Each structure stands twice: as C-alpha cells, then as structure tokens.
Amino acid sequence: MTRPVAILLALLAVAFPASLLAGKVWIDPLHPVVANAGVILMQLRLPRACLALVVGAGLGSAGAAMQGYLRNPLADPGLFGIAPSAALGAVLSLWLGVAAGWALPLFALIGAGSAMALLGLIAGRQGGVALFTLAGMMIASLAGALMSLAISLAPSPFAMSEIVTWLMGALADRGWREVWIAAPLTLGGVLCLFAAGRGLDALSLGDMAARSLGLDPRRLQALIIAGVGLTVGASVAVAGIIGFVGLMVPHFVRPFTDRRPSSLLLPSALAGALLLLLADVLCRVLPLTGGELRLGIALSLLGAPFFLHLLLRMREGRA
Amino acid sequence: MSEIRNEKPLPFRGGVGVGDVPTCTVGAGGQAPPPPPTPPLKGRGALGVQNLAIARRLQPLTAELHPGEVTAICGPNGAGKSSLLAALAGLLVPDAGTVTLGDAPLAGMPPRERARAIGYLPQAPEVAWDMTVEVLVRLGRLPWQGAPLHRAHASPAEDAAAVEAALATMxxxxxxxxxVSHLSGGEAARxxxxxxxxxxxxxxxxDEPLANLDLAHAAALVGTLRAEARAGRGVVLVLHDLAMAMNHADRVLVLRQGALIADGPPQQALSADTVAQVWGVKxxxxxxxxxxALALEG
Incomplete structure (x- = not known):
C-alpha cells in the first residue's frame, strides 16, 4: 500500500464516524442523551455518509481516469455527456410526475445508459480520442438543451421548482435505497476503471507509442465508457449533478503519486470519498435559513476558484 | 561547397552492451575499427514486408530486414519513411500486402505479444505527465505486465532488472x-x-531518433544502437542525416514518393547517383x- 493510500484511509477512518455526529442535531457519543439518536444515526446519517463515500469515490476515480484518458489535467467526467444525459433522464421523470421511489434513479440510469450506447456507437473502429471527446461534448450540449426545454415547458411551477432543486445535487433525505442503487454500480464502474489502468499508463506516451506497447485502443475506450458511465450515472441517479469533484480530486493527489494515471486511481477514489464526506458535513452544519446548503452548490463554490487557480498556474507553466 | 560530415560514435560512459566499442571522441582521427558485424540470421526472426502498399503513402514494396543489422530508411520529406516504419511496427494497417515477423503475419499477432517483440519510438515522443525518468523507463515494461498467470508475465525482479539495464545502457x-520536464533534449531522447x-x-x-540532438549526442546514440544490433537485436532507423546512414548503417532503404528506389549496403544504396536522383542534389x-562526408556541389 502506498503512502497516500494509507494516509487517506486513516483520514477516512477518522472522518467517517466523526461525520455521523455532526448535523443540525449534534450527537455527543459520551453523553447519549439526544432523543432518537439511534434513528438519526442509522436511518439518516449512516446512509448519507455511505452515499457520500460511494458517490465521492466514483466521481474521484472517474475524474482521474478521464484526465489520464484525455491526457489533459482539465478533463472532467462531465465531458462525455454522461452526467447531463443521466440528469436529463431524471428531469424527465420529474417532468412526467413519476419520480417517486425507484423511478427517478431508474430514469437517470436509462439516460446514462443511452449516452454510453451513443458514445460506443460513435467511438468507431479506431478508438480515436478527439472525435470521441467532441461527440461527448455534443451529447452534453444536447442533453443540456433538452433539460432547459423541459424546465421552460414544465407542467407546473411546482414541477419546475422540483427540477431546479434536484439539479443542484444533494445527499439530503437520501436513504439506504439510494445506497443500494449506487454502491454496486459504482463498484462495477471503479473496477472497469482499474482494469483500464495499464492502458492509461501506456497512453501517457501518446497514441502511437501506447499501441506499440500493446495497448488495444478499442478495449481501453470500452472500459472508459463503462467505468465513467457506471460511476457518473450512478452518482447522478442518487445525488443529482455534483460537479468539480472529478476535476479537483486528481489534482490534490497527483503530487503524492509517481504521476502514472494508474497510480492515481485508488488515491483519487479515496480522496473523492473524503472530500464529499466533508463537504456534506459542511452543508449539514452551516446555519442557513430556508434549509441546507445544496452539496452541488457548495462544491461548485469551492471548485470554480480552484479551477481558476489551476488555470493561472498552468499559464505560469507550473501545473 | 558545403560539407555534411560526421564520424564514429561516442559511446555512453559505462553503458551495458557497448563495452566492446572503444571510447573515442567526435572528430578524432585514427579510431579503432568497429567490431566485425555478426552475420545476419537470414530468414529466422526476420521482419519482412511483402507487396506492402498504403494508399497515397507507399507503393507496393517488398523487403526483408534481419536481426543483427542496423537498417536505415532514408528519403526526402513525404517519401513514406514513417509510414513504412509504422507498418513494420504493426501500427499501421496496410491497404495491401503483409508484414511478417519470422514466419508469422504481424496482423494476426496479439498486440502484447507483438509489443514484446517490436519496440517502437515515434518521431516526436511525448510524456503527458511529469514523471521521473525511472517511471518513464518502467512504462517500457508494460507488454510484460499482463495477467499474472500468463506465461509471458514478468516478475517484479525481472522488471526491475530490465529497467536497471536500460538505464545503465543509456x-x-x-x-x-x-x-522528465527537467531533462535536456539529449537526456530526454536517451x-x-x-x-x-x-x-x-x-x-x-x-523514427528519426537523432532529430534535435547535437552531433556528440547523435553519434553516441547511434553507437548505442549499433551495439544493440551487434548484440543480436534488429535495429531500424528513419534517418535524415545521410552521412549517419552511410557511416553507421549496415543496410539502407531509400524511398521516394512512396516507392523503394534503392536497397542495399550504404555505399551502394546511397551512391552519388541515387542521391542526385532522389534528393535532386549533386x-x-x-x-x-x-x-x-557528403560534399554538395554547385
């Protein structure tokens, strides 16, 4: 086990139980006098914390894989259009008024699956990266336009407000059902991304050199579509759009690795889990009138300045 | 009259596999002759192309390259040198003809098995992430790091030994x-x-491994590649520097507009007549x- 992995695991081991105690109602483990503490922990905070770990790990590893695949430190899992397509599915279920229970995540997963299938069709025989990325950006653009259309043609003000609120992304009011939806899909996706690790390492030498090292570009592309699709699709299905995790996390951990994309995957998954866990705790404890700060907003507030900082560093040639 | 000239290679200090090449300096006269070439192993392990053609790049071409030799591919810009090299490496699917390694067609070979047999260095090598030299060199072991139970899977000790040997050789x-970002051009090429x-x-x-290298580094790199060939490896280089090809290759293929114009020992393939015909230079x-040295006239 490498040092960054050990440090991140230790931090998670401390942060996970500690996060369960924080919220509107603080629970002191030494003086358990809070009414309904057991219900709050088991039914509200534990599934929410588990979901933060699952979604964060998925988005973190997907971000690391995307940056490796596109050989670009500014790549983000949203680039392939899977997140907007999943969100479009969810928006459609809200628009149709069938978002209860399993329906919304199911619609979102169908949206993600459609984007994955479309990407697979467009990818073609050669497995070229540029065409593929452009196709993903077009899918993202189309899904975004259709979402805006759905909002502008919302059947009622209530549906519109529901759609807009959902799109902001949150882990509030999520339960074990969401954990059971997201965990297996994310695990499958992360395993696909790990299987792509050596291919991503080879690709850091450029397309021709990578193929000369035995890389099969079509296999790598299929693993990336499956891995990013499953992790991002699952995360949007249960938590809405949570941006910037996939972009930021690989940058945090890269300096502590040997810079190979494969050595970034596990630390990025762990750091993503930690970041989302802490950000969700921040959302819970910030005193805001009118409810909690939405997780998606909190991460964008953190992420956008980080992105600007990164661009400035790149301009100075230090990134 | 201008003159293009280069001389015998300068081997890297302490290089493994180059111990039989005497240390010398660029430009110094009276050097020891190079070790006699080992006779090429005709047929066995040869890398061959039969009627290979690529639309708009290569006209039907047949050649057989042998391990133990340094083969240079020369020609003007756009002659199809890089396309031929990429096809020889199995990285370019030809429109017609076949590339064979020994008796086996390259196209039917699993990519990783092909990668273990043929190493390829592109014209402008890139490294996307700022890794250390050791990590970069270790990426060369990727073809040996497949499924742990595969017969060709190398142990970590074998990987480490190969990386050490490669670092020492260069x-x-x-x-x-x-x-990598802190290396000079010559160090990065090495x-x-x-x-x-x-x-x-x-x-x-x-593919043009000597581009962007100064004379000393270019000569040293050629010396190492020659030593690798003497050790039994097949070495194929795309070269722009005709003097380098003349002095250091065992065999030269000359291409013009996708057609093979000459194929043979350098004195024969790079004769003044061929140079005039292909490059349009007296x-x-x-x-x-x-x-x-090649002296331009007129």
Whole structure:
C-alpha cells in the first residue's frame, strides 16, 4: 500500500464516524442523551455518509481516469455527456410526475445508459480520442438543451421548482435505497476503471507509442465508457449533478503519486470519498435559513476558484 | 561547397552492451575499427514486408530486414519513411500486402505479444505527465505486465532488472529520479530510447531518433544502437542525416514518393547517383568508409 493510500484511509477512518455526529442535531457519543439518536444515526446519517463515500469515490476515480484518458489535467467526467444525459433522464421523470421511489434513479440510469450506447456507437473502429471527446461534448450540449426545454415547458411551477432543486445535487433525505442503487454500480464502474489502468499508463506516451506497447485502443475506450458511465450515472441517479469533484480530486493527489494515471486511481477514489464526506458535513452544519446548503452548490463554490487557480498556474507553466 | 560530415560514435560512459566499442571522441582521427558485424540470421526472426502498399503513402514494396543489422530508411520529406516504419511496427494497417515477423503475419499477432517483440519510438515522443525518468523507463515494461498467470508475465525482479539495464545502457542511472520536464533534449531522447530498451524487444524501430540532438549526442546514440544490433537485436532507423546512414548503417532503404528506389549496403544504396536522383542534389562522398562526408556541389 502506498503512502497516500494509507494516509487517506486513516483520514477516512477518522472522518467517517466523526461525520455521523455532526448535523443540525449534534450527537455527543459520551453523553447519549439526544432523543432518537439511534434513528438519526442509522436511518439518516449512516446512509448519507455511505452515499457520500460511494458517490465521492466514483466521481474521484472517474475524474482521474478521464484526465489520464484525455491526457489533459482539465478533463472532467462531465465531458462525455454522461452526467447531463443521466440528469436529463431524471428531469424527465420529474417532468412526467413519476419520480417517486425507484423511478427517478431508474430514469437517470436509462439516460446514462443511452449516452454510453451513443458514445460506443460513435467511438468507431479506431478508438480515436478527439472525435470521441467532441461527440461527448455534443451529447452534453444536447442533453443540456433538452433539460432547459423541459424546465421552460414544465407542467407546473411546482414541477419546475422540483427540477431546479434536484439539479443542484444533494445527499439530503437520501436513504439506504439510494445506497443500494449506487454502491454496486459504482463498484462495477471503479473496477472497469482499474482494469483500464495499464492502458492509461501506456497512453501517457501518446497514441502511437501506447499501441506499440500493446495497448488495444478499442478495449481501453470500452472500459472508459463503462467505468465513467457506471460511476457518473450512478452518482447522478442518487445525488443529482455534483460537479468539480472529478476535476479537483486528481489534482490534490497527483503530487503524492509517481504521476502514472494508474497510480492515481485508488488515491483519487479515496480522496473523492473524503472530500464529499466533508463537504456534506459542511452543508449539514452551516446555519442557513430556508434549509441546507445544496452539496452541488457548495462544491461548485469551492471548485470554480480552484479551477481558476489551476488555470493561472498552468499559464505560469507550473501545473 | 558545403560539407555534411560526421564520424564514429561516442559511446555512453559505462553503458551495458557497448563495452566492446572503444571510447573515442567526435572528430578524432585514427579510431579503432568497429567490431566485425555478426552475420545476419537470414530468414529466422526476420521482419519482412511483402507487396506492402498504403494508399497515397507507399507503393507496393517488398523487403526483408534481419536481426543483427542496423537498417536505415532514408528519403526526402513525404517519401513514406514513417509510414513504412509504422507498418513494420504493426501500427499501421496496410491497404495491401503483409508484414511478417519470422514466419508469422504481424496482423494476426496479439498486440502484447507483438509489443514484446517490436519496440517502437515515434518521431516526436511525448510524456503527458511529469514523471521521473525511472517511471518513464518502467512504462517500457508494460507488454510484460499482463495477467499474472500468463506465461509471458514478468516478475517484479525481472522488471526491475530490465529497467536497471536500460538505464545503465543509456547512462541514465544518475538521472533516474529527475523529472522528465527537467531533462535536456539529449537526456530526454536517451530516456525515451531507454524506455524502449526496457521492454527487451527483439526489434528496435525508431523514427528519426537523432532529430534535435547535437552531433556528440547523435553519434553516441547511434553507437548505442549499433551495439544493440551487434548484440543480436534488429535495429531500424528513419534517418535524415545521410552521412549517419552511410557511416553507421549496415543496410539502407531509400524511398521516394512512396516507392523503394534503392536497397542495399550504404555505399551502394546511397551512391552519388541515387542521391542526385532522389534528393535532386549533386553531391559526392569524401573520406574513407566509416567516416565519410557528403560534399554538395554547385
């Protein structure tokens, strides 16, 4: 086990139980006098914390894989259009008024699956990266336009407000059902991304050199579509759009690795889990009138300045 | 009258596999002759192309390259040199004809098995992330790191030994922890060759490996590649520098507009007539075999 992995695991081991105690109602483990503490922990905070770990790990590893695949430190899992397509599915279920229970995540997963299938069709025989990325950006653009259309043609003000609120992304009011939806899909996706690790390492030498090292570009592309699709699709299905995790996390951990994309995957998954866990705790404890700060907003507030900082560093040639 | 001239290679200090090449300096006269070439192993392990054609790049071409030799591919810009090299490496699907390694067609070979046999260095090697030299060189071992139970899977000790040997051959042991972005052009070129050598391929194919290298570094790199060929590897280089090809290759293929114009020992393939025909330049060779220079006339 490498040092960054050990440090991140230790931090998670401390942060996970500690996060369960924080919220509107603080629970002191030494003086358990809070009414309904057991219900709050088991039914509200534990599934929410588990979901933060699952979604964060998925988005973190997907971000690391995307940056490796596109050989670009500014790549983000949203680039392939899977997140907007999943969100479009969810928006459609809200628009149709069938978002209860399993329906919304199911619609979102169908949206993600459609984007994955479309990407697979467009990818073609050669497995070229540029065409593929452009196709993903077009899918993202189309899904975004259709979402805006759905909002502008919302059947009622209530549906519109529901759609807009959902799109902001949150882990509030999520339960074990969401954990059971997201965990297996994310695990499958992360395993696909790990299987792509050596291919991503080879690709850091450029397309021709990578193929000369035995890389099969079509296999790598299929693993990336499956891995990013499953992790991002699952995360949007249960938590809405949570941006910037996939972009930021690989940058945090890269300096502590040997810079190979494969050595970034596990630390990025762990750091993503930690970041989302802490950000969700921040959302819970910030005193805001009118409810909690939405997780998606909190991460964008953190992420956008980080992105600007990164661009400035790149301009100075230090990134 | 201008003159293009280069001389015998300067081997890297302490290089593994180059111990039989005497240390010398660029430009110094009276050098020891190179070790006699080992006779090529005709047929066995040869890399061949039969009627290979690529639309708009290569006209039907047949040749057989042999391990133990340094083969140079020369020609003007746009002659199809890089396309031929990429096809020889199995990286370009030809429109017609076949590429064979030994008796087996390259197209039917699993990519990783092909990668273990043929190392390839592209014209402008890139490294997307700022890794250290050692990590870069270790990437050359990727073809050997498949499924753990596969017969060709190398143990970590074998990987480490191959990386050490490659670093030593390219005289990079002292640079192993240096980030790639902090290397000079010559050091970066050596690191890329070390990356290919770490894979211990039977064939080493490099597309203009001497581009951007100064004379001393170019001569040293050629010396190392010659030593690799003497050790039994097949070495195929795309070269722009005709004097380098004349002095250091065992065989030269000359291409023009996708057609093979000449194929043979350098004195024959790069004769003044061929140079005039292919490059459109009147020139003559000066000096002794092994240290010849091309003098342009007019």
């Amino acid at each position: 005289d990079l042991s002292a640079f192993r922890q240096r980030a 690191a890329q060759v070390a990356r290919v050598l770490a894979g211990a391929p039977r064939w080493l194919l490099a 020139a003559r060779w000066l000096g002794e075999p092994g240290s010849m």
